[in-house]
Amino acid sequence: xxxxxxxxxxxxxxxxxxxxxxxxxxxxxxxxxxxxxxxxxxxxxxxxxxxxxxxxxxxxxxxxxxxxxxxxxxxxxxxxxxxxxxxxxxxxxxxxxxxxxxxxxxxxxxxxxxxxxxxxxxxxxxxxxxxxxxxxxxxxxxxxxxxxxxxxxxxxxxxxxxxxxxxxxxxxxxxxxxxxxxxxxxxxxxxxxxxxxxxxxxxxxxxxxxxxxxxxxxxxxxxxxxxxxxxxxxxxxxxxxxxxxxxxxxxxxxxxxxxxxxxxxxxxxxxxxxxx
Amino acid sequence: xxxxxxxxxxxxxxxxxxxxxxxxxxxxxxxxxxxxxxxxxxxxxxxxxxxxxxxxxxxxxxxxxxxxxxxxxxxxxxxxxxxxxxxxxxxxxxxxxxxxxxxxxxxxxxxxxxxxxxxxxxxxxxxxxxxxxxxxxxxxxxxxxxxxxxxxxxxxxxxxxxxxxxxxxxxxxxxxxxxxxxxxxxxxxxxxxxxxxxxxxxxxxxxxxxxxxxxxxxxxxxxxxxxxxxxxxxxxxxxxxxxxxxxxxxxxxxxxxxxxxxxxxxxxxxxxxxxxxxxxxxxxxxxxxxxxxxxxxxxxxxxx
Numbered sequence: 001x002x003x004x005x006x007x008x009x010x011x012x013x014x015x016x017x018x019x020x021x022x023x024x025x026x027x028x029x030x031x032x033x034x035x036x037x038x039x040x041x042x043x044x045x046x047x048x049x050x051x052x053x054x055x056x057x058x059x060x061x062x063x064x065x066x067x068x069x070x071x072x073x074x075x076x077x078x079x080x081x082x083x084x085x086x087x088x089x090x091x092x093x094x095x096x097x098x099x100x101x102x103x104x105x106x107x108x109x110x111x112x113x114x115x116x117x118x119x120x121x122x123x124x125x126x127x128x129x130x131x132x133x134x135x136x137x138x139x140x141x142x143x144x145x146x147x148x149x150x151x152x153x154x155x156x157x158x159x160x161x162x163x164x165x166x167x168x169x170x171x172x173x174x175x176x177x178x179x180x181x182x183x184x185x186x187x188x189x190x191x192x193x194x195x196x197x198x199x200x201x202x203x204x205x206x207x208x209x210x211x212x213x214x215x216x217x218x219x220x221x222x223x224x225x226x227x228x229x230x231x232x233x234x235x236x237x238x239x240x241x242x243x244x245x246x247x248x249x250x251x252x253x254x255x256x257x258x259x260x261x262x263x264x265x266x267x268x269x270x271x272x273x274x275x276x
Numbered sequence: 277x278x279x280x281x282x283x284x285x286x287x288x289x290x291x292x293x294x295x296x297x298x299x300x301x302x303x304x305x306x307x308x309x310x311x312x313x314x315x316x317x318x319x320x321x322x323x324x325x326x327x328x329x330x331x332x333x334x335x336x337x338x339x340x341x342x343x344x345x346x347x348x349x350x351x352x353x354x355x356x357x358x359x360x361x362x363x364x365x366x367x368x369x370x371x372x373x374x375x376x377x378x379x380x381x382x383x384x385x386x387x388x389x390x391x392x393x394x395x396x397x398x399x400x401x402x403x404x405x406x407x408x409x410x411x412x413x414x415x416x417x418x419x420x421x422x423x424x425x426x427x428x429x430x431x432x433x434x435x436x437x438x439x440x441x442x443x444x445x446x447x448x449x450x451x452x453x454x455x456x457x458x459x460x461x462x463x464x465x466x467x468x469x470x471x472x473x474x475x476x477x478x479x480x481x482x483x484x485x486x487x488x489x490x491x492x493x494x495x496x497x498x499x500x501x502x503x504x505x506x507x508x509x510x511x512x513x514x515x516x517x518x519x520x521x522x523x524x525x526x527x528x529x530x531x532x533x534x535x536x537x538x539x540x541x542x543x544x545x546x547x548x549x550x551x552x553x554x555x556x557x558x559x560x561x562x563x564x565x566x567x568x569x570x571x572x573x574x575x576x577x578x579x580x
Binding site: 011012014015016018019020021022023025026027029030031032033034036037040048049050092093094096097099100101103104109112115116119121122123124125126127129130131132133134135137149150152153156185207210213214216217220221230231234235238239246247249250253254257258260261265270271272274275 | 311318326379397399400406409413414416418424425463466470515518536540
C-alpha cells in the first residue's frame with residue numbers, strides 16, 4: 001500500500017515537472033517576442049540587436065516625423081480608413097443577418113450561417129487572388145473601395161460569430177413578453193434586443209477591426225503603390241533593409257493593441273467571448 | 277364596455293397571431309429576410325470571385341484567350357510542384373505538433389489556476405492574436421538571427437558553442453509559427469476543457485489513478501473536440517501564412533502561397549496562379565475534413 005503511494009507521488013512529481021515545464025516554455029514563447037521587440041525599439045543604435053544599445057526615443061521621433069516617415073503615415077491612414085469602413089458595413093450587414101438567422105432552426109438558416117462563416121476557413125491568399133482576378137476582369141482599377149469590399153468579406157465572420165452568440169443567449173421570454181405587451185417588432189428590437197446584444201456586437205466589431213488592420217492576403221493582391229496598407233509596407237521594409245523603424249511601428253501597434261484590449265475587456269468582457 | 281377593454285382585446289388578438297408565426301411579424305416581412313443584404317453582398321463579393329477564379333484556371337495562356345486544361349496539366353506535370361505541396365502540408369503538420377506539444381500542457385495548467393489567474397493567462401494568450409502577424413513575424417527575426425536572443429540564450433546556457441542558423445531554415449520557421457498560431461490552438465482547447473466536470477478528475481484520482489493516467493484516460497479523450505478544432509485552425513492558418521513563410525523562410529524555402537504570389541503578381545500567369553491556389557484550397561481543406569472526421573469518430577467513441 002505504502003509502495004503504491006510512493007509510486008503515485010513519483011508519477012505526480014514527473015507530471016508536475018513535465019507539464020509545468022512545457023507550459024512555462026509555451027508562456028515564454030508567447031510573451032518573449034513581444035517584450036523583446038518593445039525593448040529593441042528603444043535602441044540608440046542604427047541596427048536591430050538584442051540587448052539593445054542604450055535607451056532613447058530616437059526611432060519613435062523618426063517615425064512620428066511627418067516628412068521622414070511620410071510613406072508610413074500614408075499607409076497607416078489607408079489601413080485605418082479601410083478598417084473603419086469595412087467594420088461599419090460589416091456591423092450593419094452582420095447584425096441584420098444575425099437577427100434574421102440566429103433563432104431560426106431551419107436547415108437553410110444553419111447552412112446560410114456556415115456559408116457566412118466560411119471566409120474564416122478558406123485560405124486568405126486564394127480569396128485575395130480571386131478578388132484580384134474578379135475586380136480586374138470587371139474593369140475596376142485598384143482603389144480603397146475595393147480593399148474595403150475585400151476586407152468586409154474576410155472580417156465579417158468575427159461580427160457574425162459574437163453577435164449570434166449573444167443573440168442565442170438572449171432569454172426568448174423577454175422578447176415574448178415585450179411583444180405580448182403590445183410592442184411592435186421594431187420597438188422590441190430597439191428597446192430590448194439591441195441593448196442586450198450590444199456588447200456582443202461591440203466585441204465582434206473590435207475583432208473585425210483588428211483583423212482588417214492586420215490583414216495581409218487580401219491587401220497583398222488588391223493594393224497598388226497608392227492604396228497599400230501598413231502591414232504591406234512593413235513587409236516591404238522587412239524584405240529589403242532591416243529598418244529600425246519597423247521596431248518602432250511594432251512598438252506603437254503593440255501598445256495600441258494592448259490598450260484597446262484592456263478597454264474591450266473591461267467594457268464587454270472580450271476574452272470570455274472569445275473563449276466561449 | 278370601455279375603450280380599455282377593446283385595447284386589451286386587440287392586444288390579445290395580436291399576441292395570438294404572433295404566436296402562430298413566431299419567426300415573422302406582419303405582412304410580407306419575415307425575420308430571415310434580414311439576412312438578404314448580406315447574402316447579396318456575399319454573392320457579389322465572395323461567391324462570384326471564387327467561381328471566376330475556377331473558370332480562369334481553365335485557360336491555357338496569360339491572355340485568357342485559349343480555353344483548355346493546359347494550366348492544370350502544366351502545374352501537375354511538374355514534379356517540383358508536388359514537392360512544394362508536400363512541403364507546405366508538412367510545414368502545417370510540424371506546426372500542429374509543436375503547438376500541441378506545448379499548448380496542451382498550458383491548457384492543463386490553465387484548468388488548475390484560480391479564476392483570477394485564469395483571466396490573466398487568457399489575456400496573455402489572446403493578446404498576440406490581436407497583434408499584427410507582421411509584427412509577430414518581425415519579432416522572430418529579432419529572436420532567431422545569428423546574434424539573436426535564442427542563440428545568445430543557448431550559448432549562455434552552454435547548450436551550443438556555435439550560433440545555430442535559424443533564419444531561413446524550416447526549424448526557425450516552425451518555431452516562429454508555433455508562437456504565431458498558438459492562440460488558435462489554445463482558445464478552442466481551453467473552451468472545451470473548462471466545460472469538463474471537475475468531479476471526473478477528482479473521481480479518477482480518488483480511484484487511485486496517477487495524474488498521468490487521469491490525463492491520458494480521462495482528460496485527453498474528453499478534450500478531443502477542442503484539440504481537433506485547434507489542430508484544424510493551426511493547420512489551415514500555418515499552411516497559408518504567406519508573410520511568415522517568405523520573411524522567416526527566405527527565398528530558398530518555397531511553399532504554395534509563394535508560388536501563387538509569384539505566378540499572379542510577378543509572372544502575371546493568372547491561370548497557373550488559379551490552379552496553384554485551388555490546389556492549396558483542396559489539399560488544405562481535405563486534410564481539415566479528414567481531421568474533423570477523425571475528431572467526430574473519436575468523440576463518438578468516447579461518448580458512445
